[in-house]
Amino acid sequence: MPDTARETDAFRHLQEEWTRQILRGTRAMELILNPAEPKVGQTPRVEVYRKGKARLCRYQSSRKHPVPVLMVPNLGISRPYIFDLQPGASFIEYMTREGFDFYLLDWGVFGEEDNGLTVDDCVTRILPRVVRKVLESSGAEALSLLGYCMGGPLSACFVALHPEVPVRALVNMAGPIDFAHAGLFRLWLDKRFFNVDRMVDTLGAVPAEMVKAGFKLLKPTMDVTTALNLWWNLWNDRYVEGFKALNKWANEYVPFPGEFFRQWVKEFYQENRLVRKELRLGGRLVDLGQIRCPVLVVGAQEDYIAPAPCVRAVLDHVGSQDTRYEELPGGHISLIAGRSAALHCWPRVAGWLAPRSG
Amino acid sequence: MAEKEPTQEMFELWRKSLEEGTQAWLKTITQTPPADVTQFWRPILEQGMEFWAKGMGQVGAPDPAQQWKRFMDLWLEAWSKALGQAMATEGFARALGRYMDQWLTAQGPWRKAAEQSSEAALKALGLPGRAQVAAMAEQLTALEERVDRLDDRLDELKQLLERLARSPADRAAVPRRTTSRKRS
Numbered sequence: 001m002p003d004t005a006r007e008t009d010a011f012r013h014l015q016e017e018w019t020r021q022i023l024r025g026t027r028a029m030e031l032i033l034n035p036a037e038p039k040v041g042q043t044p045r046v047e048v049y050r051k052g053k054a055r056l057c058r059y060q061s062s063r064k065h066p067v068p069v070l071m072v073p074n075l076g077i078s079r080p081y082i083f084d085l086q087p088g089a090s091f092i093e094y095m096t097r098e099g100f101d102f103y104l105l106d107w108g109v110f111g112e113e114d115n116g117l118t119v120d121d122c123v124t125r126i127l128p129r130v131v132r133k134v135l136e137s138s139g140a141e142a143l144s145l146l147g148y149c150m151g152g153p154l155s156a157c158f159v160a161l162h163p164e165v166p167v168r169a170l171v172n173m174a175g176p177i178d179f180a181h182a183g184l185f186r187l188w189l190d191k192r193f194f195n196v197d198r199m200v201d202t203l204g205a206v207p208a209e210m211v212k213a214g215f216k217l218l219k220p221t222m223d224v225t226t227a228l229n230l231w232w233n234l235w236n237d238r239y240v241e242g243f244k245a246l247n248k249w250a251n252e253y254v255p256f257p258g259e260f261f262r263q264w265v266k267e268f269y270q271e272n273r274l275v276r277k278e279l280r281l282g283g284r285l286v287d288l289g290q291i292r293c294p295v296l297v298v299g300a301q302e303d304y305i306a307p308a309p310c311v312r313a314v315l316d317h318v319g320s321q322d323t324r325y326e327e328l329p330g331g332h333i334s335l336i337a338g339r340s341a342a343l344h345c346w347p348r349v350a351g352w353l354a355p356r357s358g
Numbered sequence: 359m360a361e362k363e364p365t366q367e368m369f370e371l372w373r374k375s376l377e378e379g380t381q382a383w384l385k386t387i388t389q390t391p392p393a394d395v396t397q398f399w400r401p402i403l404e405q406g407m408e409f410w411a412k413g414m415g416q417v418g419a420p421d422p423a424q425q426w427k428r429f430m431d432l433w434l435e436a437w438s439k440a441l442g443q444a445m446a447t448e449g450f451a452r453a454l455g456r457y458m459d460q461w462l463t464a465q466g467p468w469r470k471a472a473e474q475s476s477e478a479a480l481k482a483l484g485l486p487g488r489a490q491v492a493a494m495a496e497q498l499t500a501l502e503e504r505v506d507r508l509d510d511r512l513d514e515l516k517q518l519l520e521r522l523a524r525s526p527a528d529r530a531a532v533p534r535r536t537t538s539r540k541r542s
Contacts, residue, residue: 193455
């Protein structure tokens with residue numbers, strides 16, 4: 001490149017950067033002076049059932065597909081509005097636009113009175129009723145289950161224990177199944193180093209602050225990276241809007257019920273009972289081989305909460321003939337929310353479910 | 359290539375000073391067993407720096423802001439990788455577990471005392487304590503569960519009645535106990 005052209009190019013970059021710096025400063029002042037809460041979860045919904053803290057919400061669609069979809073997210077940790085973050089950036093909005101009658105189970109924010117809730121209760125007491133309410137409310141003869149994160153193994157256990165329930169298809173999105181591959185959490189929660197009984201007996205529940213600390217520790221540089229990226233993109237209004245919504249969610253942790261945490265850590269993380277066929281829920285043995293409906297598994301390449309091999313493992317144990325595995329770019333959250341999710345994950349899930357929802 | 363040299367030179371200088379600093383630091387802590395530090399951090403830092411050096415060598419954009427952002431991204435990525443490797447060791451897991459144990463040991467009596475004093479204060483004011491509110495909420499949950507069970511039973515009965523009304527063949531399938539009870 002000739003020297004003059006290089007200088008002109010450098011000057012143009014400098015000019016652009018200067019304009020952006022001014023915009024960054026303005027937006028930063030706006031953010032500080034007007035820290036308005038972003039609006040989240042705006043897709044119209046109706047509450048169809050409530051049990052304890054759990055709420056079942058229906059998001060109606062044109063019902064192009066007669067089989068409704070029930071989404072079972074993680075329990076505790078975070079709020080489920082990540083699936084309906086903002087108009088144009090919402091998995092639920094996308095699915096309803098695609099013609100799926102969508103139901104979301106919100107496990108709620110737990111208090112001291114819920115400390116006795118267990119994995120057993122969720123799989124054998126709450127989920128069966130929720131599924132029945134979905135069928136009643138939609139008038140459909142069958143439904144599809146979509147488990148995300150911890151909702152993945154919960155849904156899988158439910159389907160395995162209830163072969164009589166008309167489940168048309170099961171989707172496991174970033175749901176850990178084989179805990180031998182569960183990454184850093186598997187190591188940190190190992191019974192040689194972590195005494196879950198002591199924690200639950202002392203605290204009763206796992207406080208939200210502790211849940212937050214645990215997740216932040218997984219990626220200690222995350223907050224600095226987020227702040228740096230915010231500063232870099234502060235001139236971009238769309239980025240800032242999306243950031244505000246995502247940041248609200250990312251900092252809103254909820255506590256874990258004590259007994260649920262005890263059972264989850266012991267039987268899933270420490271003893272890996274689900275894949276060893278040693279897990280008993282409601283007095284019955286959970287055999288993933290009883291799952292005979294079509295199964296789609298979606299793992300994320302950079303998921304450090306539920307690494308892809310840990311998620312994919314469900315396919316080695318189910319009795320289904322129609323199975324599919326998708327490993328998509330991104331992490332545990334960007335698999336389901338954000339631009340990458342809209343590009344990679346949502347169309348694949350909807351595309352796979354559509355022919356199985358007639 | 360000539361315009362990359364000052365950056366490369368600066369990076370080399372920084373690496374040298376960091377290495378010397380680490381060496382000096384290690385010397386000062388040789389009194390206490392430095393096994394963990396040398397075992398975990400030394401190879402990690404070197405790996406991080408190599409990665410960084412590679413990235414710096416690739417910087418070719420004339421935009422200084424872009425260069426700075428890229429530099430920061432690489433720096434954070436290197437640290438993230440280094441920390442990730444350190445945290446994936448049994449040593450770290452053991453230390454974390456030990457820290458948790460100590461924290462819980464400290465928390466236990468403190469929480470108990472705080473709970474007792476707040477319960478006493480609320481009682482003095484004639485207000486229900488946390489334990490009482492939680493117990494009441496638990497009772498409500500139990501009641502809700504019983505209502506749900508009744509609801510389930512009613513649903514079962516409703517379905518049975520519907521089946522009976524629909525087909526006489528189903529009537530035969532009704533357990534005899536139900537009909538004999540009606541008669542008595």
